[in-house]
Amino acid sequence: AGLGGIGxxxxxxxxxxxxK
Incomplete structure (x- = not known):
C-alpha cells in the first residue's frame, strides 16, 4: 500500500x- 492515489x-x- 502507498502507491499513487489508488484506494x-x-x-x-x-x-x-x-x-479508500
Missing amino acids: LDTNREIVKSGP
Whole structure:
C-alpha cells in the first residue's frame, strides 16, 4: 500500500496516498 492515489492495493491495505 502507498502507491499513487489508488484506494486499495492488491493486499486490501488502505493506501495512505489515496482515498479508500
